[in-house]
Structures are given as structure tokens and as C-alpha cells.
Amino acid sequence: MMKSGFLGKRARHSGAARRRRLSDSVLRRIWREGEISRAEIARRAELSRSTVSEIVDGLLLTRLVAEVGTGPSRGGRRPIVLRFQDGACVILGVEMGATHIAVALTDLRGRVLAWEHRHHAVRTDPRGTRALMIELCQDALAAGADESQRLVGIGVAVPSPVDPTDPDHLSELVLPAWSGRGGLQVLSQRFGAPLMVDNDANLGALAEQWWGAGRGIDDFAYIKLATGIGSGHIIAGNIYRGARGTAGEIGHVAIDPHGALCICGLRGCLATLIGAPALVARARELLARDPDSMLADTEPTITAIEDAALAGDPIALQVVVEAAENLGIAVADVLNLLNPARVILGGGIARLGEILLEPLRETVSRRTLLSAFSASAIQVSELGPRAGAIGAATLVLQSALADSRHFNLATPTAEIA
Amino acid sequence: MMKSGFLGKRARHSGAARRRRLSDSVLRRIWREGEISRAEIARRAELSRSTVSEIVDGLLLTRLVAEVGTGPSRGGRRPIVLRFQDGACVILGVEMGATHIAVALTDLRGRVLAWEHRHHAVRTDPRGTRALMIELCQDALAAGADESQRLVGIGVAVPSPVDPTDPDHLSELVLPAWSGRGGLQVLSQRFGAPLMVDNDANLGALAEQWWGAGRGIDDFAYIKLATGIGSGHIIAGNIYRGARGTAGEIGHVAIDPHGALCICGLRGCLATLIGAPALVARARELLARDPDSMLADTEPTITAIEDAALAGDPIALQVVVEAAENLGIAVADVLNLLNPARVILGGGIARLGEILLEPLRETVSRRTLLSAFSASAIQVSELGPRAGAIGAATLVLQSALADSRHFNLATPTAEIA
DNA sequence: CATACTTTGTTCGTCGTCTGAACAAAGATG
């Protein structure tokens, strides 16, 4: 019995699977270089030119790669230039915030082809949020994609830890009204494309790794400063999610054991000290004592505080400096535990740049082992408020480049027939 | 020109290199299973029986694998049992502490064949320390190895961060008299075997992963409580060293910003609160107020405090409970940032077991996100004071199992000739 | 400007791996 059964998995060490992996590695190389010739691929990948030619023939059929003229001679025949076709497909990246939804439609190089953004009471309205996501995705596709561009997939950044074994689960502490379920499969069904979900800070980190301040760096931390505080960690080149997906909860690192109560049930978490509501409250406190501030005109919001700090308002600056000092304690802990090569700050307040960085660097350098760190390694995000949505799209891109079957194209053989 | 050059690296996708990788993966499988038949390997590795037979023929020639009779029938011919020869080689693991040197001679299954331990003023005497290491290694080899057993390599655990790009460098903060250099190559030269160096907490974590409380777990933290406090982190199955080898400095996480000054230049580091000297000082302080303690008889040492706590002495217990509470704050930070599946405590004080664990778990569960952790996931080391030296040997074993050329055996072809 | 030399990309024969089928040995089953 069981003479041969299903021979689906047998082909691992032979034929098809091996050739696919090699082809994928060549495809990734073409993506990475943008433009490259067959001969150059052969040199860098340590393959023979004949093998590369064969593989490239297959890739040309997928339309992900095209020949675009000839390059400069290196002393002999001029090479045929292969170019990765960034526009062959599109990807949707959705960011779900506490009070907004944003959607980025990107090409295969992370370029934003369309951007949609809408304020919404996400926390209290699951159904409306899902409908809004679909609407914004439709709008983005209509604005930025044409018929020829296949949708590779949809990525979603959520403001909650995501357990890889149960990606639709959302934290009931952060989003009580959602009763633990995202229900995001509707997106997948509506647009007929695979869905990938991850935490917003993780995806911010991923976006910075591929397109921003983390390019070329295999170990860094991304800290998102918003209503909540979260961190995403790139470790040995990959997002680190921990045993159950809750790594990166820097917002609940203990700073002041006697501080205010947090939604997590603890006291003195970083989030209670420098989350947006905390900063607003602190600004109010300072205004009560000293009302000679441009902030006194209106009810202060986090955006107003940021604007005032940029304009040089002393009270806003004090709020920021105090926040930087508290953040510095947590950053120092991260440096001591994880030794990242860089720390990247994202979220709204990161637009303050040096106003935030200078007191932060000062605190951190007082609190870290001398050799461990150069202060210049603390930077602000290069992608700003779009990092989350772009990172969500990048998650899809990453998986497609890792295994080109996820591009979901007609197979080469089918195209020939 | 450059018709073919050196063809050393070309063979990556063909022939020799591929066969070697496959052979190594079969060897690892035999190691992992201990005993297994060819047919079983074929099933689990999804290879054909003929291929496995061919590879096993090669492995038998290395003497790392042998046929040892037949196993139970599964309804047909009885399989020939292959057994990994744990005793074919030996490995030396050296632990360099602040005040001692320990050497473990192990087989290829992490069993300790010989154990040497000597107190020594390591911090102030580099030359004598190196000589002592050589002496203890010699003793261990004489006591536990015979002529037929080749020495695969020597691993060394050092009480300093180790930069993978400069493994002989030692921290000048921790070991000022060593002026930044380990000079451990003498070991390699003396015994004619490769040398590998890593941080002691990292190697404690590795030992627990292979042989102790971390078996089968891909994400956990090991915390070494001794003169200094360090942590080693297994992340996605591998030791995480950070960008420059200084990950895992939990000893310098900030607990009390107004605390005592640390060698690192900061205040209130965990190490200043629960390092062995701090515990001794705290015991003295308590004794001054209440001299009715068994500790009052002699000058208190860390070992004496541990013994007294085990005997139920109230003052010793208070010292331990306070230490557990401070440690708990740092452990909670680790849980929030890294979400390990387990936390393992090593170092001398870990022998207190539940006396230490109970107040620690209490503190941690008050300070961590509910869903993130079950308190039972905090445990003490299974390997105790030998974890560092065994981990150092395991580092060598790991590299040999990853690439069997590191076993440094006569090649099969050479043995045939 | 003709000749020699390079580089590129393709074609084709070859080598080495891994496979699957066939087989003998050894045991289970009824």
C-alpha cells in the first residue's frame, strides 16, 4: 500500500523546486539592481551564462522583466539590459490607526501611485471601518491602477499585536469594540487577492528598512510615537515578532513605578507618559501656571503642540523635552538589550526633527554603555506618516519576491500554450 | 584573459557543494534522532532510499556514524539501525569568570567527560589566567579523552560583550587589566584546534537551548546572575548578538535613576542593585539593624547569603526578595520588548529555585500585559554553574554540525586511499 | 581600416545528482 501516494512534496531536492528557487533568486537580483545584464547576473550569482540565459527566458515570459536596449560595452559586445518592471503589478497597503484609515496603492518599487486618507472613529465602529477600508481601496485602485496591472495582495497595518498563528485576532485592550476580531477577510474577498496583516510598528520598521532610514541595516529599532507607543524591531534582517507576536511593546516598558495607570493595568508605562493624550494633558498643566503661550488660544491638541514647538513656543518645547527624556530611558533600555545599529523615530511627533532628537540623544548618551552607541544613530523616519501603509504593501512585496508564485501571474507554460 | 581563473567558488550550485550540504543535513538528522534507519531518514527528509544509502556510505567512513544492529520490524524486513557516535570526538569548553576558570571536556552530545574548576584572580592577571586555562585544558584532556578522540575545537565563554568582527577584543570596563585583548589564540595554538569565543550569557543561553530548560524553544531569554548581570537571547532559534555584539546587557537596564553609580558610568543599573556585591552590601546593612541572624557569625559572602536563604534565615530571604523585585522590573521590560516564550535564570543564586522565583513571578505578573505571559514560563537553569562552559563547547558542536568539515576528520576519500 | 582581442548571449554535449523501478533479503501475516 501507499505505493507512491501524492508525490506533491517529493520534488524538494530535485527538478522543479530547485529550479524555481534559483529562478526566484535571479528575479530578486534583477529587482535589487533594477537594471542588469545576463552576463552580470552570472558573475555575481556565480552561475554560468548558459544557466542564466535559460532562467531569464522564463522570467521574460512573466512580464516582470523586460529587455530594454543595450548597456555600455566593457570592451566587447554590448550587453542586453534587463529591467525589472516595477509597474507590472500593484499592491494595496492599508493603515488602520486609532482615529483614521489610510490606503496606499504602490508599485513593485514601493512608489505610492495613489494615497487615500480619512478620519474615522475606528475604535468604536468595526463595521463602518471595514466598509471605509473597502471604499478607500476602490478609490485608490481607480485613481492609480489600470487594467493591465494585477493586484498582488493587500497588506494591513493594525494598532495591536498580531499573533502570526491567528492573524485576524486583535487586542481587546486596545480595541474593545472589535471583540477580538478584525474581520479583514472581507478585503481579500472583495478584491480577490491575498491578505497579510501585521502590527503597525512592525510595518513601519519594514518600510524604513526597504525604502527609508533603515536601508542596508540589518539590526535596528523603529519606534512609533502616536496615541499609543509601539516599536518594531528588525533583527538579523527580519521583523522580529517574538514567541506570540507581542514583541515590540515598548509602550509598556516601565519608566516610573509610581506613575499613572495604563490601559494595560500597570503604572508608569512609557505610553502613559508620552502617548499623545499624556502630552496634551501635560501641556494643559503647564498652561494653567503660565497662560502666556500661543497654545492658550485654543484647546490644545497634539498637532497644535507640535506646531507650537516648531514655532518656538516655550511651553510646547518643554512638553517635548520632557517627553524626550522619558523616551530616552526606554531607548537606552532597547540599546542595552538589543544593540541595534540605529533607532528610527516615527509617528506624528517625529516631524519635529532635531527639536525632539537633541534632548533625546542627550538623555540616551548619559544612560548607555560608552562603546555601544554613537548618538548620531538616532534618527527620525524618512517616510513620515505614510510609513505604516507603505510597510503594509511592502509586506506583500516581500513575500512575492521571496516566492514568485505569490505574484499570482499566469504561469509561463500556460502563456506559451 | 581570465579564461577560467580559480574555479574554487564556481561549484556552488552544482556537484560537490550540494552533495556536501545534503550529507550534512542527513548527519544532523542522525545526530538529532540519535538512532535511525536509512529508510526512516528517507521518509523524513523526503529523499529516495537510494540517495540516502549513498550518503550514509560516506558518513560511515567518517566514523561519526555506525551501524549498531537491527531495529524492530514495521511489518517487513528489519531496518539496520544507524547510531551517531557521540564519543568519536571531544570538545573543550572554557568558562572565564570574574574570579574563576572552569573547563568542561564534552563529547558530541554535550555530556561532560571531565570537569576542572579553579579560583583565580582573573580580572587582574591576564598572563596567569591564560596559563591556567591551558593547564586545566590539559588536565581535562588527560582525565577524559583517549587517543582515538580527536579534539574538534575549543570554545571560550568570557564575561564581556564579544564583537563578532573582533572576537579577541574584551571590554576594558569589565576587565581593565587585560587592555582590551584576550590573547586566547594561545589555546588554539597549544592544542591545534579551532577557537571560538562568545559572551558567557550568550553561551549559557545556548547550553540551555541544546541541553536544558530551553530545549525545543526558539525564543527565550537567559539571565545570568553573578558578580555582573548579563542576558543571552535566543531569537528565532539563534543567539542574537546585535549589531556589534553588545546585545543582552540587561545588567545595565535602568531601574532606579537615583541609584548607585555603576562601572558603566550610569546610575541605578540593574547590576548595581542585584549584582553579588550589591546583595552582600545590602545584607550588611540589614545585619547592622538586626544582628539576630545566622549571617552575623561570619563576614557575609554571596554564597553564605544563598545558604542562609535556603535555611530560611529572614534577613537572607529579605535580600533575595528585594533582588527578585528589582529583577522583576527588568524581566518585565524584556517580556514587553522581546516576548520570549520563556525566561531562564542562571548563575549562583538560581540554585535558590522557588525562593527566588516566587517573588519574581509576583512582580512580573503585576508588570506585564495580561495575554503576553504565563508566570510558569519563568524557570531556573537546568545546567547550573556548568552552563557557561558547556555552552562554550556547544558553540563548537553547533558549528561542526552546521558544516561537517569543521569536524576536521580525515576525508573519506583519504581514508580509502 | 584591417586585424586581433573582448565580451555577450546562445547552442549543445557532458557530467554528476537524485530518482524510480527492479530485485534480493528478511520479516510479518493468515
Add this chain to the structure above:
DNA sequence: CATCTTTGTTCAGACGACGAACAAAGTATG
């Protein structure tokens, strides 16, 4: 006892990647 399984080996064949050879298209040099 005959039949069926399982194991391990042998051997021919499929297939992938390689290298050699070649044509095409360039550069360097007299």
C-alpha cells in the same frame, strides 16, 4: 505454507547546471 511488507542495494534514466564552442557585436592597435 504462500503472500505481502519493508529494507537496502543496484542500475538505468531524467534533469539541471556546466563548460566549450560559436556567432555577433563591440574595443584596441598597428
